[in-house]
Amino acid sequence: APSGKIYVSDGYGNSCIHRFTTTGEHIxxxxxxxxxxxxxxxxxxxxxxxxxxxxxCDRENHRVQVFSPDGQFLDQWTDFKFPMGIHIDDxxxxxxxxxxxxxxxxxxxxxxxxxxxxxxxxxNVYTDSRGYLxxxxxxxxxxxxxxxx
Numbered sequence: 001a002p003s004g005k006i007y008v009s010d011g012y013g014n015s016c017i018h019r020f021t022t023t024g025e026h027i028x029x030x031x032x033x034x035x036x037x038x039x040x041x042x043x044x045x046x047x048x049x050x051x052x053x054x055x056x057c058d059r060e061n062h063r064v065q066v067f068s069p070d071g072q073f074l075d076q077w078t079d080f081k082f083p084m085g086i087h088i089d090d091x092x093x094x095x096x097x098x099x100x101x102x103x104x105x106x107x108x109x110x111x112x113x114x115x116x117x118x119x120x121x122x123x124n125v126y127t128d129s130r131g132y133l134x135x136x137x138x139x140x141x142x143x144x145x146x147x148x149x
Contacts, residue, residue, distance in 0.1 A: 001048040003069060009056065015040040017056065017071065030071030035061050038073035045124060047088045049108055055094060057083040064096060066110075077110050085124030085136070095133070097122040103135065119144065 001007060005027065006020040016031040017040075031040045041060030048054050052069035059082050066075040082099040089095070093113070094106040101121050105114040121139035128134070131148035 001054075001069070002050055002052055005069070007046055007048060007054055009043040009046050011040070011042040011044050011059070015043060017043060017046065017054070017067075019071070028071065030067065031056075037076065038065070038067075038071075040065075044084050045086050047086050047094075049088050049092055051108075053108065055086055055088065057086050057096065059083055075110060077106070079112075080104070085122060087125045087127060089127040089131075090129070095125045095127070097125055097135065118146070 004022050008018045010016050010018055015033040016029050018029050019027040021027060031038055031043065033039060035041060040058050043056045044059040045057040046054060054067040056065045058065050062080050062082060064077040064083055064086065068074055080098040083096050085097040087095045092108050094108060096104045101119050102115055102117045103122060104112060106112055119135050119137045121137060122135040123138045124136050126134045133146040135144045137144055
């Protein structure tokens with residue numbers, strides 16, 4: 001995170017997010033099991049934007065939740081089927097993969113920019129400094145690379 005804090009999703013055990021210092025000291029925990037705002041059913045993947053907002057794929061609740069840097073619920077995006085992977089590129093564009101399977105591209109404020117079915121089962125995505133998009137397609141045991149258009 002820009003603040004130097006480390007966020008860890010504890011999805012399979014406790015359905016929460018932990019915050020740590022760079023030296024590994026536990027700061028706090030936010031979230032709990034459930035389906036309400038700020039609750040999780042398998043927080044699977046997360047990313048932190050440059051402004052400090054935390055974006056969490058809440059897989060079993062079929063949504064992405066957005067939190068302030070200190071864990072206060074801000075928003076949720078709900079048009080997903082088991083979202084698994086999330087990435088925020090250098091231009092602060094958000095990429096989300098789900099089990100439709102598809103890739104959805106958003107602004108930080110939740111405006112859908114594009115959506116497509118390019119993978120069979122994309123577990124996560126990443127962009128490099130040149131703008132290439134990489135998708136980890138676990139069903140086909142491969143990493144796919146796409147050029148920015």
